[in-house]
Amino acid sequence: MSEVSHLRRFTSARVGLGRAGHALPTAAQLDFEEAHARARDAVWSALDTDELAAACPLPATQVRSLVRDRREFLLRPDLGRRLAEPHGLAPSPGCIALILADGLCAEGVQRHGPALVARLAAALPQAALVIAEQARVALGDAVGEALRAGAVVMLIGERPGLSATDSIGAYITWAPRTGRTDAERNCISNIRPGGLGAEEAAGKILWLLGAARALGATGVALKDEQPASPLLSP
Amino acid sequence: MAYAHGIGGTRYVFGDLATLLARATPARSGDALAGIAASSAAERVAAQRALADLPLTVFLNEAVLPYEADDVTRVIIDRHDQAAFAAVSHLTVGGFRDWLLGEAADSAVLARLARGLMPEMVAAVSKIMRITDLVAVAQKCRVVTRFRNTIGLPGTLSIRLQPNHPTDDPRGIAASLLDGLLLGAGDAVIGVNPATDNVEGVMRVVEMLDMVRERFAIPTQTCVLSHVTTTLRAMERGAPVDLVFQSIGGTEATNRSFGVTLALLREAREAALALGRGTLGTDVMYFETGQGSALSADAHHGVDQQTLEARAYGVAREYQPLLVNSVVGFIGPEYLFDGKQIIRAGVEDHFCGKLLGLPMGVDICYTNHAEADQDDMDVLLTLLGVAGVTYIMGVPGADDVMLAYQSTSFHDGLQARALLGKTPAPEFAAWMARMGIGPGNAIPAGLSPALIGLA
Numbered sequence: 001m002s003e004v005s006h007l008r009r010f011t012s013a014r015v016g017l018g019r020a021g022h023a024l025p026t027a028a029q030l031d032f033e034e035a036h037a038r039a040r041d042a043v044w045s046a047l048d049t050d051e052l053a054a055a056c057p058l059p060a061t062q063v064r065s066l067v068r069d070r071r072e073f074l075l076r077p078d079l080g081r082r083l084a085e086p087h088g089l090a091p092s093p094g095c096i097a098l099i100l101a102d103g104l105c106a107e108g109v110q111r112h113g114p115a116l117v118a119r120l121a122a123a124l125p126q127a128a129l130v131i132a133e134q135a136r137v138a139l140g141d142a143v144g145e146a147l148r149a150g151a152v153v154m155l156i157g158e159r160p161g162l163s164a165t166d167s168i169g170a171y172i173t174w175a176p177r178t179g180r181t182d183a184e185r186n187c188i189s190n191i192r193p194g195g196l197g198a199e200e201a202a203g204k205i206l207w208l209l210g211a212a213r214a215l216g217a218t219g220v221a222l223k224d225e226q227p228a229s230p231l232l233s234p
Numbered sequence: 235m236a237y238a239h240g241i242g243g244t245r246y247v248f249g250d251l252a253t254l255l256a257r258a259t260p261a262r263s264g265d266a267l268a269g270i271a272a273s274s275a276a277e278r279v280a281a282q283r284a285l286a287d288l289p290l291t292v293f294l295n296e297a298v299l300p301y302e303a304d305d306v307t308r309v310i311i312d313r314h315d316q317a318a319f320a321a322v323s324h325l326t327v328g329g330f331r332d333w334l335l336g337e338a339a340d341s342a343v344l345a346r347l348a349r350g351l352m353p354e355m356v357a358a359v360s361k362i363m364r365i366t367d368l369v370a371v372a373q374k375c376r377v378v379t380r381f382r383n384t385i386g387l388p389g390t391l392s393i394r395l396q397p398n399h400p401t402d403d404p405r406g407i408a409a410s411l412l413d414g415l416l417l418g419a420g421d422a423v424i425g426v427n428p429a430t431d432n433v434e435g436v437m438r439v440v441e442m443l444d445m446v447r448e449r450f451a452i453p454t455q456t457c458v459l460s461h462v463t464t465t466l467r468a469m470e471r472g473a474p475v476d477l478v479f480q481s482i483g484g485t486e487a488t489n490r491s492f493g494v495t496l497a498l499l500r501e502a503r504e505a506a507l508a509l510g511r512g513t514l515g516t517d518v519m520y521f522e523t524g525q526g527s528a529l530s531a532d533a534h535h536g537v538d539q540q541t542l543e544a545r546a547y548g549v550a551r552e553y554q555p556l557l558v559n560s561v562v563g564f565i566g567p568e569y570l571f572d573g574k575q576i577i578r579a580g581v582e583d584h585f586c587g588k589l590l591g592l593p594m595g596v597d598i599c600y601t602n603h604a605e606a607d608q609d610d611m612d613v614l615l616t617l618l619g620v621a622g623v624t625y626i627m628g629v630p631g632a633d634d635v636m637l638a639y640q641s642t643s644f645h646d647g648l649q650a651r652a653l654l655g656k657t658p659a660p661e662f663a664a665w666m667a668r669m670g671i672g673p674g675n676a677i678p679a680g681l682s683p684a685l686i687g688l689a
Contacts, residue, residue: 002676002677002682002683003675003676003677004413004416004675004677005675006683007409007410007683007688008409010403010406010408010409010688011403011405011406011407011409011410011630011635012406012635013397013398013399013406013409013410013413013629013631013633013635014630014631014633014643015409015410015413017630017631017645018675019645019648019673021649022645022648022652023645023649024631024643024645028631032608032631032632035633036607036608039602042602043603074566074567074568075263075267075567075568075571076267076568077267077530077566077568104603158638159566159602159603159638159639160602161633161634161637161638161639162633162638162640163633164400164635167638181490181491181531182491182531183492183493186431188430189429189430189636190401190429190636194400195400196400196401196429204430219493220461220463220493223432223433223463223464223467
């Protein structure tokens with residue numbers, strides 16, 4: 001007969017914790033509290049944009065949203081979608097804009113963003129790199145519009161969870177322009193070591209870009225029908 | 235038409251019904267973000283007083299969004315049952331609150347009334363009710379649905395088992411699933427939020443969940459919460475889909491932002507019904523909603539988020555759903571800033587859904603950028619448990635490693651049932667007893683991990 005604790009080796013989820021009555025045992029309860037404290041602190045972390053730019057293989061243009069500080073970022077997503085002027089974005093018609101953005105947590109983009117950019121840039125000769133601060137996903141539309149980009153790949157910090165404070169979400173938008181809805185994007189989430197690795201994530205992004213080019217669109221019209229990867233096999 | 239009320243020598247005027255409803259809404263960050271909240275506590279209570287004096291019949295003649303411009307409004311008005319409404323048609327919003335709290339409004343009366351109520355009427359009355367009022371009335375509402383078991387019977391509290399995994403790894407999902415079963419979760423549904431919307435990947439998870447359900451002969455239903463168009467494709471390819479999931483909102487433009495139309499939802503429901511997989515009933519739809527989704531999609535049209543949430547329930551009840559839940563604290567602090575706002579919204583959503591006749595659950599949850607913690611969730615869980623919430627979520631250790639937010643844990647579900655004297659759905663409770671599921675840490679032989687590929 002096996003014990004519930006054996007389930008732990010199959011997932012990073014909090015399984016097999018045992019019970020104190022109906023509640024969590026003390027150690028599991030305090031593990032949770034510690035993880036929550038770390039995640040709360042991570043929300044308030046900031047991008048070191050110079051260090052990030054130096055770690056990337058392409059020259060980067062740095063931009064900001066209209067948000068002034070972190071608290072305003074949390075309360076005013078509308079400002080986080082709008083591009084601060086003046087900005088240094090020079091039109092590069094038809095380019096693929098790769099944007100590294102802090103989003104709700106800068107940690108993952110800071111640590112894993114450059115590796116992802118390196119893989120994408122190697123396969124995309126027309127890539128242009130942008131680093132964006134206090135950015136929401138839709139800021140990519142404004143950036144893409146300014147660049148006259150063919151597509152935008154927004155690599156943005158996801159809101160930190162208890163198990164991971166370093167996840168990146170990739171949002172791909174074909175023919176970006178202000179006013180695009182979320183239904184017009186494709187998303188790949190949980191990009192981080194222990195989630196979806198950089199190499200596999202880059203593969204999926206490149207596949208989606210190719211499919212988007214063929215279809216002339218992203219979003220619900222573009223189904224991710226790439227054959228499932230070996231990682232998903234039992 | 236305009237509405238007005240004076241307080242302390244100041245006359246407050248509200249230009250139309252939508253403005254009156256917005257100004258009367260208890261404070262929350264989303265309405266402030268939209269620029270439609272009351273600018274002072276006095277203005278709010280003036281709006282509440284004006285709202286209390288409003289005859290319910292006003293809602294029949296003044297829509298918050300024009301009939302011609304919005305298909306949600308059309309559903310609400312076209313499906314309004316005048317005969318059922320007659321029971322309360324003489325009341326003002328304030329009189330309706332008193333009536334709801336009174337003894338005459340018992341479970342049978344409220345069930346007959348549901349189709350006579352418009353979402354906006356229900357939202358309006360909730361704005362002048364305290365939390366205890368909302369709990370007391372919701373507790374009287376009875377909504378029972380069926381697919382492979384019976385959900386919503388008095389004295390039951392069901393749990394959606396949510397075994398998400400960051401990469402949809404089948405063994406990772408299976409481990410969380412088994413952990414949840416051993417802690418009494420899964421009678422509402424075993425439902426996975428997939429990491430991607432890849433049709434093949436979604437089908438693989440659908441098939442895996444169905445395999446586990448069959449292997450253990452669990453009297454429940456499974457669901458992969460992919461976009462409705464993906465689920466349709468999976469069904470076309472023969473995937474064993476029990477329930478069709480979709481996020482929905484309270485305006486046509488919100489639904490468009492989700493990539494759905496009312497016709498698409500109808501098509502998906504018909505496809506699921508054609509599979510004939512339910513053994514006890516034909517409730518095949520599962521909807522999620524949440525205050526703030528319309529504003530998030532820039533599709534709110536100046537209507538407050540709580541009224542729009544109630545309108546989403548008006549959409550849901552078109553499709554005879556098995557399950558509907560608000561994901562109350564998921565969307566973030568720009569819509570519900572802190573524990574206080576999340577708690578109030580969760581209780582409102584449950585009340586509105588139940589009064590409109592829906593099998594209403596709540597994902598009692600928060601994100602790490604909201605000013606909230608587990609204590610807030612405990613308060614909301616207890617309130618909703620007393621209110622008779624149809625189901626809650628069960629997430630391993632309350633930590634969803636795929637969606638990066640905190641919901642209720644399997645343990646929370648056990649504790650709530652124990653504290654409130656609730657049981658799972660009867661078929662599921664009998665199955666648990668048969669399988670020997672109890673408080674120990676040993677896994678019963680009939681639920682051996684090896685049976686589902688966890689060697």
